[in-house]
Amino acid sequence: MQSILPSQHGCRSCLQPSALRRQSPALVAVPSGNVASTSYTALTATANSNQAASSSAGSDWSKRLLAVANNKRKKAGGNGTAADIFSPAKPSSRTSSSSGFEDDADNLDADESLTSMEPERKRIPAEMRCFDTARIYIKAGDGGNGCVAFHREKYVEHGGPSGGTGGRGGNVWAVVDADLNSLSSFRGQVHFRAEGGVNGQGSNCDGANAEDLLVPVPAGTIIRRKDAEEDEPPLAELLRPGERALLATGGRGGRGNFSFKTARERAPTIAEKGEKGEELWVDLELKVVADVGIIGVPNAGKSTLLSVITAAKPKIANYPFTTLVPNLGVCEMDYRTTVFADVPGLLEGAHEGLGLGHEFLRHVQRCRLLVHVIDGTSPDPVGDFNAINLELELFNPDLVEKPQLIAYNKVDLPDSGDFWEIVREQLTEELGVQAERVFPISAATGQGVMQLVRAVRGVLDEMGPAQVTYETNALNQTSVPARRNIRVDDFTVSLEDLSSSGGFGGYGGSSSDAPSKRIFYVEGEGIERFQQMTNWDYYEAVRRFQRVLEVSGINGALRAKGVRQGDTVVIGDMEFSWSDDKSDAAVYDGWVRDMKDRGVNRQGTARWPRPNVA
Numbered sequence: 041m042q043s044i045l046p047s048q049h050g051c052r053s054c055l056q057p058s059a060l061r062r063q064s065p066a067l068v069a070v071p072s073g074n075v076a077s078t079s080y081t082a083l084t085a086t087a088n089s090n091q092a093a094s095s096s097a098g099s100d101w102s103k104r105l106l107a108v109a110n111n112k113r114k115k116a117g118g119n120g121t122a123a124d125i126f127s128p129a130k131p132s133s134r135t136s137s138s139s140g141f142e143d144d145a146d147n148l149d150a151d152e153s154l155t156s157m158e159p160e161r162k163r164i165p166a167e168m169r170c171f172d173t174a175r176i177y178i179k180a181g182d183g184g185n186g187c188v189a190f191h192r193e194k195y196v197e198h199g200g201p202s203g204g205t206g207g208r209g210g211n212v213w214a215v216v217d218a219d220l221n222s223l224s225s226f227r228g229q230v231h232f233r234a235e236g237g238v239n240g241q242g243s244n245c246d247g248a249n250a251e252d253l254l255v256p257v258p259a260g261t262i263i264r265r266k267d268a269e270e271d272e273p274p275l276a277e278l279l280r281p282g283e284r285a286l287l288a289t290g291g292r293g294g295r296g297n298f299s300f301k302t303a304r305e306r307a308p309t310i311a312e313k314g315e316k317g318e319e320l321w322v323d324l325e326l327k328v329v330a331d332v333g334i335i336g337v338p339n340a341g342k343s344t345l346l347s348v349i350t351a352a353k354p355k356i357a358n359y360p361f362t363t364l365v366p367n368l369g370v371c372e373m374d375y376r377t378t379v380f381a382d383v384p385g386l387l388e389g390a391h392e393g394l395g396l397g398h399e400f401l402r403h404v405q406r407c408r409l410l411v412h413v414i415d416g417t418s419p420d421p422v423g424d425f426n427a428i429n430l431e432l433e434l435f436n437p438d439l440v441e442k443p444q445l446i447a448y449n450k451v452d453l454p455d456s457g458d459f460w461e462i463v464r465e466q467l468t469e470e471l472g473v474q475a476e477r478v479f480p481i482s483a484a485t486g487q488g489v490m491q492l493v494r495a496v497r498g499v500l501d502e503m504g505p506a507q508v509t510y511e512t513n514a515l516n517q518t519s520v521p522a523r524r525n526i527r528v529d530d531f532t533v534s535l536e537d538l539s540s541s542g543g544f545g546g547y548g549g550s551s552s553d554a555p556s557k558r559i560f561y562v563e564g565e566g567i568e569r570f571q572q573m574t575n576w577d578y579y580e581a582v583r584r585f586q587r588v589l590e591v592s593g594i595n596g597a598l599r600a601k602g603v604r605q606g607d608t609v610v611i612g613d614m615e616f617s618w619s620d621d622k623s624d625a626a627v628y629d630g631w632v633r634d635m636k637d638r639g640v641n642r643q644g645t646a647r648w649p650r651p652n653v654a
């Protein structure tokens with residue numbers, strides 16, 4: 041039997057070609073952003089044809105709003121770049137990070153996916169980007185190592201093996217925290233690592249399992265693997281308070297030498313290392329869960345309305361785009377609870393990136409009802425109304441299908457109140473809006489607000505109890521899966537021949553002193569895990585590894601590929617060199633050399649379990 045030995049040139053982290061190979065598909069993975077931009081183009085075409093039909097006054101109003109907003113922001117000490125926020129986003133080949141903080145966090149491998157993120161997100165203020173998307177790193181705990189120990193007791197000459205098994209590493213869960221309503225907490229913490237299991241100890245003491253790590257997220261969060269394929273289901277979609285889903289499973293503990301005791305081998309000097317816990321980067325996306333969405337043009341009084349019907353304290357100011365981040369508020373009336381979401385203002389042309397764009401509309405996608413606030417002081421309230429509905433349709437036709445209540449706001453001002461009758465007539469007679477769905481209100485004075493909220497409740501009641509509907513086919517794993525039986529004989533072998541390109545002698549010079557330029561990669565989940573859990577400090581573990589290579593057919597496959605003395609074989613994160621010498625002595629010599637290279641002293645005592653071979 042031939043054998044492969046740990047390479048003299050160093051094992052472990054010195055060279056990790058197989059790790060690089062595994063990552064290479066990730067570099068070419070196309071993030072879902074591309075899909076979004078495809079449909080975006082299609083929608084733009086529709087928009088242009090429809091827009092001709094919509095009111096032209098709307099665009100004048102939009103321009104006026106932009107001018108006001110820019111002036112206000114400049115006066116407030118803006119550095120002049122604030123104006124950029126309100127101009128349409130220009131597609132750019134290189135976008136900045138999607139959530140404002142992940143550049144630092146993931147500068148190693150995030151760049152590829154960032155370049156293809158939707159260009160329109162680039163101009164969205166950082167506050168808003170951090171609110172509804174985040175990218176975090178999660179790492180489940182590693183299993184504790186198994187222990188090699190032998191029972192020691194007075195008058196018990198040859199105590200049996202008593203090394204305990206390591207504890208299980210902690211799992212990572214995402215859990216809905218009802219108090220959260222944004223992902224902004226992930227701005228401060230990007231890395232989440234669960235504890236590792238405790239190592240096994242002598243006297244048959246197994247290591248303790250580690251605590252699971254809970255990552256709190258707001259209701260409405262969808263979690264995907266960073267490099268997920270297009271059709272891959274998300275890891276989780278969490279909607280209800282307290283709902284949880286498993287994101288990463290902790291590694292199992294390595295077995296101690298007590299577990300390796302058999303009738304034939306009664307004093308095994310072998311133990312496993314703990315299994316590594318899963319680690320991955322995940323993308324979080326938040327779609328706020330609320331019963332009612334408050335929409336309308338900027339400065340219409342949406343936040344003011346939210347502040348009077350709920351205890352929420354959104355920022356209110358007399359200029360457009362005061363609200364950059366959706367606000368949630370809970371309205372308690374007649375012992376009923378209704379959650380309202382106030383989103384930023386929409387402009388005609390939002391689908392082209394004007395204003396804050398219309399991406400934030402996804403936060404009203406889950407709402408069952410919309411309250412459309414019209415600014416009564418606008419030069420063309422009905423034009424605004426039409427333009428906003430068109431934007432809704434362009435974003436998602438389902439949004440226009442949602443029942444709408446219309447709040448004609450600011451009737452306390454003559455500019456608005458005087459035109460109420462005219463606007464009501466236009467809405468009901470020309471646009472066919474039901475009269476009982478239009479309300480003259482003044483959010484500032486509270487006039488008509490009660491009637492509006494009662495009507496909201498009435499429509500919600502008519503619609504029946506709220507159904508929490510999942511939008512995706514997320515895995516939402518609620519229990520830790522039983523250990524999968526991964527087969528070690530399920531592997532692939534590939535060869536990378538560098539000898540021809542480097543001008544090295546190659547096959548002809550089969551001298552074992554010359555460094556090999558042929559690298560064989562053995563890839564397979566089972567064998568890689570086995571390699572990772574093998575504790576190379578023990579000779580018996582090395583023997584066991586050799587046996588597994590033989591019986592799993594890996595040695596055979598390597599021979600079939602033409603492996604030769606001195607060739608490099610990479611398994612998992614270790615590099616070995618192939619030796620045609622199959623004797624135990626050769627394996628042992630190789631192990632001793634490896635131990636010396638690593639500066640590890642040989643384990644065990646001279647007397648028990650057996651005298652060490654010199």
Ligand SMILES: Nc1nc2c(ncn2[C@@H]2O[C@H](COP(=O)(O)OP(=O)(O)OP(=O)(O)O)[C@@H](O)[C@H]2O)c(=O)[nH]1
Nearest residue numbers: 338339340341342343344358361362363385483484
């Ligand atoms: N007189 C009067 N002013 C109002 C009324 N409602 C809102 N306002 C004022 O209108 C201005 C804009 O109000 P906001 O609530 O910030 O408007 P918004 O729709 O949330 O605006 P954005 O967040 O920028 O889209 C503020 O100065 C409010 O005080 C109202 O009923 N009457």
Ligand SMILES: [Mg+2]
Nearest residue numbers: 342343362363
């Ligand atoms: Mg607002």
